[in-house]
Amino acid sequence: MTELLNKIGKQAQIAAQTLAQVPTSTKNQVLCAMADALEERTPEILEANQADLADTTGLEDKFIDRLTLTADRLAGIADGVRKVANLSDPLGNIERGWTTDSGLEISQKRVPLGVVGIIYEARPNVTVDSAVLCFKSGNAVILRGGKEALQTNIKIAVILREVLGAFNLPKDIVQVVAETSHELAQQFMRLNEYIDVLIPRGSARLIQTVVAHATVPVIETGAGNCHIYVDETADLQMAIDIVINAKTQRPSVCNATEKLLVNAAIAPDFLPQIAQALASSHVEIRGDEQTCQILGDQVRPAQPEDWDIEYNDYIIAIKIVDGLDEAVSHINQHNTKHSEAIITTDYEHSQQFTQQVDAACVYVNASTRFTDGFEFGFGAEIGISTQKLHARGPMGLKELTTTKYVILGQGQIR
Template identity: 65%
Template sequence: MAYDLTVLGKKAEAASYQLAQLETKKKNTVLLAMAKGLRDRTAEIIAENKLDLKKAAGLTQAFVDRLTLDEARVEQMAEGLEKVAQLPDPLGDLVGGWVNEAGLQIAQQRVPLGVIGIIYEARPNVTVDAAALCFKSGNAVILRGGKEALHTNLKLVSILQNALRNTGVTPAALQIVEDTSHEVANQLMQLTEYLDVLIPRGSARLIQAVVRNAKVPVIETGAGNCHLYVDNAADLEMAKQIIINAKCQRPSVCNAAEKLLIHKDVAASYLPQIAQALWDHHVELRGDKQTQKILGSRIKLATEQDWYQEYNDYILAIKVVSSLEEAIAHVNKYGTKHSEAIITNDYKKSQRFLAQVDAAAVYVNASTRFTDGFEFGFGAEIGISTQKLHARGPMGLLALTTTKYLIRGNGQIRK
């Protein structure tokens, strides 16, 4: 018998009406119960995660890193639930209000999107982040994770659903698609009768497949071809610390740096220093002809494809640029509109970079690794949107809401 997503869709739609009416105190109680469930059953989660890891042979180190859970990462997920519980509830907020010429009282109020579908790959933390943010914002959610994390995701959802059930909320608020085949993923993309929006999280290939094939409205989240530009007015020691952090702290994630642009005035003296520091962290370097001339044959000549590539690995491509204008042009051509940074002590240059770079997050003298819902104070994130409608950057509670107009009259008719 074929897997029927309409059953999940009907349950989610019914649940969404209940969730939209829940009081904030009740929602926070459920979120704290979810956090407690994760902590109490950490050993079970890790055991299921080990089953997934056994099947991960042959996958990249970056992929395995995203898949792996330990006690610290489970604790981070529990803390994320607690952070979301502490956040203000956006539902019911009045965005604006006025009286029109006919005497109608018009108010614009924040409401849930309804039913959200999420297609994602090997990061089990997405399961918990999505559950937390969708629930707090009054949305039902249908999750479809990758087959590589199926045991882990099923266990996490079971624990979270148990918290819902024990606190008197329908477990249909959070559902998971247990069939991880491409055919069923395509079904989810066509589920227009029940899904209000679909959010993909994962590789560029996954995201683009969803954008191309979905009939459900899609919020495109980001592949991260992130750049660091070291200006000739930069504090070079500070730049070194930022580069190492942005590339090496966790290279498998979308906000890690993938490209390094260096002004020609400092390239000859600075590139050997920063290259050695990166080699000490086992980073493979690729570069343009000028970079290769400075660093020698140890680095590969970067191809045109390299400038577009999101590596998610210990690989960095370097280009020497002649000016701030060239750096900005390069970023805007090859970047994925995710996160970009300039390192400079020149205020005017920093302001031009902030104004002219087209990205969801633009930094001055800081690592791109901070583009994250938790770091931005959202408790967690549903993803990092690289599009401009209707959300951009790390998406927290507000990004999972829309508005409706409430109009009160006393018998007005239109003439």
């Protein structure tokens, strides 16, 4: 296994060196060709996906949803690839420049990270998103997905690699590790000689495992225990619409809202309305003691662990709070630093919320479901970083680059 990974890593390094010299115009042509190929070969991809879906014994519905591809989903993925082609290339941008007292001309230039490793679970869209974002930003990528999506990932990679070959570019710019054992995954996390950064995408368990065991630098993408706080000044119909969207539009994803905090002043009026709307969408409600008193048998009592769970399901926990300070305190204690929202018409409250809540994305009067590279205008995303170093929030092209200093002299010595 070590020999296999070393071979893949060496191939990626060589490919990255070639890719760093490819002009933006060529990269954009390749990306458009990749998008076309994904659409033209949709039947092949769906056939591979059906082979993966043939055995989903023991998998939860939310996992199966992430694994499943449809023609519409593939069309959306291809559209995302085209959007990446239309984005500005960050490479070569001069961040800043100056001349020192000794006459040295220094510029800080944006460059690729090099080789990016992605370790992920049953999300075939990650295969495409990661490949195209790394390609546009000048990085070779090594993809190690889960066994549940192996056939789909391999088929997608074959198509993308064929496009690269058609443009006389190294196919090893995109590689998929077909071996899905835990032993190989552990070795992959320690491939420091070849991988410059490792990005895990998936469950909290996967992410925590990578963070705990990797020696390669890790950009931590996080689970989403996301909250909505309904302020006493909120437009209640707006609050209902946003909560229903954030909870039910696609509950299996990390930007779906899991917790609802309601100001005590409006709880008697608002809770029956939101409970009815949630019931219509078949959402189970778990509530604190006050919520249970108001809603009765419409809600089951929340347990202490409920406040820290990412359900990824048609479940929401509701807590009544005395005001904004308690809401902020509760969120910062229990959230995963992903996405948080306030529904309010009070400007000062909105500003306090955005300033004090510790999360990658903080919303005022909008659904948490917008935390997404496509929605942010990035075309796609490599992941949503919940850490604070290097990158935070949806990661697009710029977040897949670093900088180097270029210093021009005229014979200066120190």
